[in-house]
Amino acid sequence: MNPALLVLEDGRVFQGVAYGAEGETFGEMVFNTGMTGYQETLTDPSYARQIVAMTSPHIGNTGINDEDPESSRIQVAGYVVREPARVASNWRATGSLGSALREQGVVGIAVPGTRALTRHLRDRGAMRAAIFSGTAAVAPGEAALLERVRQTPSMEGADLARDVSTTESYVVPAKGEKRYTVAAVDLGIKAMTPYRMSERGCEVHVLPATSTTSDILAIAPDGVFFSNGPGDPAAADYAVDALKGVLDAGVPFFGICFGNQIFGRALGLGTYKLRFGHRGINQPVQDRTTGKVDVSAHNHGFAVDAPKDGPFDTPYGPAEVTHVNLNDGCVEGLRLLERPAFSVQYHPEAAAGPHDASGLFDRFCDLMEGPR
Numbered sequence: 382m383n384p385a386l387l388v389l390e391d392g393r394v395f396q397g398v399a400y401g402a403e404g405e406t407f408g409e410m411v412f413n414t415g416m417t418g419y420q421e422t423l424t425d426p427s428y429a430r431q432i433v434a435m436t437s438p439h440i441g442n443t444g445i446n447d448e449d450p451e452s453s454r455i456q457v458a459g460y461v462v463r464e465p466a467r468v469a470s471n472w473r474a475t476g477s478l479g480s481a482l483r484e485q486g487v488v489g490i491a492v493p494g495t496r497a498l499t500r501h502l503r504d505r506g507a508m509r510a511a512i513f514s515g516t517a518a519v520a521p522g523e524a525a526l527l528e529r530v531r532q533t534p535s536m537e538g539a540d541l542a543r544d545v546s547t548t549e550s551y552v553v554p555a556k557g558e559k560r561y562t563v564a565a566v567d568l569g570i571k572a573m574t575p576y577r578m579s580e581r582g583c584e585v586h587v588l589p590a591t592s593t594t595s596d597i598l599a600i601a602p603d604g605v606f607f608s609n610g611p612g613d614p615a616a617a618d619y620a621v622d623a624l625k626g627v628l629d630a631g632v633p634f635f636g637i638c639f640g641n642q643i644f645g646r647a648l649g650l651g652t653y654k655l656r657f658g659h660r661g662i663n664q665p666v667q668d669r670t671t672g673k674v675d676v677s678a679h680n681h682g683f684a685v686d687a688p689k690d691g692p693f694d695t696p697y698g699p700a701e702v703t704h705v706n707l708n709d710g711c712v713e714g715l716r717l718l719e720r721p722a723f724s725v726q727y728h729p730e731a732a733a734g735p736h737d738a739s740g741l742f743d744r745f746c747d748l749m750e751g752p753r
C-alpha cells in the first residue's frame with residue numbers, strides 16, 4: 382500500500398494510504414454523512430471538482446453495480462474514506478469500488494482520521510484541498526504541496542454546470558401512456574430525475590445547460606425543469622436568463638437543488654456559501670405549508686437568501702419560502718404564489734436516500750395538469 386497525503390489549504394495534513402488511482406488531484410474538500418449510497422454520490426455530477434470524504438467508516442462493502450450510477454462516470458475530483466472494504470459482496474455487484482476508481486483515474490486516499498477531518502471542516506468550513514499519492518506524495522515536501530493547493534481556484538465563482546451538461550439534447554420516453562412533455566435543463570442532472578418523471582407519464586426532453594428560453598419553449602413543454610448541478614449558482618447567469626423567460630411565459634416550473642438556486646436568482650434573490658454545506662441522506666426539512674417534516678437527501682454547499690417571515694415581492698408576483706432545514710434553518714424550498722412555479726434545495730429523486738419527498742414530482746405533474 383503506497384503512502385498518500387491529504388493536504389488542506391489551511392495547512393492541516395492527513396497521512397494515509399493510496400486508494401483507487403495514484404497521482405494527484407485538487408478540489409474543494411467536503412464530507413458526506415450517508416451511511417449508504419456511495420455509488421450515487423460518486424456519480425452525481427454536482428460533485429464535480431470536489432474531493433468527497435465519507436463519514437461512514439467502511440466504504441465499498443457492496444461493490445459497484447450497473448443500476449445505481451447517476452451518470453456515465455465517477456464525477457468526484459477525489460475520494461476520502463476511512464477503511465476501504467476488502468471484499469465486495471452484494472447480489473447486484475459487478476465489480477469492486479477500488480477497481481472502478483482505478484479504472485476511471487480517480488485518486489483517493491484512506492485515512493484513519495475521517496472523524497477528525499469532518500470536525501475540522503465543520504469548524505473551519507469547506508476548503509480547497511488535494512490528495513497526493515504514490516510518487517506525487519514523496520518528493521516535494523508538505524510546504525511545496527500546500528503552496529500548490531493554495532494556487533487552485535475556489536468553488537466560489539466557479540461556473541461548472543456547462544462542463545458536466547449534455548452537449549446534445551436527448552429524450553427519456555414516458556413509461557406507459559404519455560401525459561406530459563417536460564423540458565429538463567441539464568445543469569448536471571442525475572439519471573434518477575428524468576426516470577422519476579417518466580414513471581409519472583412524462584416524456585422528458587433533456588436539454589444542454591446553456592439552452593435559451595426559445596430553445597426550451599421550442600419543444601412546446603407542458604412543464605420546465607431545472608436540475609441539480611455543480612459550482613456556484615452566482616456564476617450561472619445564462620441559466621437565470623433562460624429561466625426568467627420561462628417564468629414570463631407562465632409555463633409550469635419545477636427546480637431541484639441548483640435549479641432551486643437559479644429559481645431564487647430569477648426571483649431577484651441572492652445566494653451565499655454555507656460553511657460546510659449539507660451532504661447526506663438524513664436531513665430534516667419542514668414543509669411550512671403543511672407542517673410535515675421529510676427526512677431527505679441533500680448535496681449542496683450554497684443556499685438561497687430569502688425572507689422567511691412571510692411572502693415577499695418578486696417580478697413575478699408574491700413568492701414564499703415553502704421549506705426550511707430544521708438543522709440550520711436554511712431555505713430549502715420556494716414557490717410563486719400566483720404562478721405555477723416551485724423548487725426545492727434537496728433531492729426528492731432520493732438517489733441515494735429516503736423517499737419521503739417523492740410526492741414533489743406529483744406536485745409538478747399537478748401543476749402541468751392545471752392549465753388543461
Ligand SMILES: NC(=O)CC[C@H](N)C(=O)O
Pocket residue numbers: 427608609610611612613614637638639640680681682683684
Ligand atoms: N446538488 C446541487 O445541485 C448542488 C448545487 C450547488 N452546486 C451547491 O453546492 O449548492
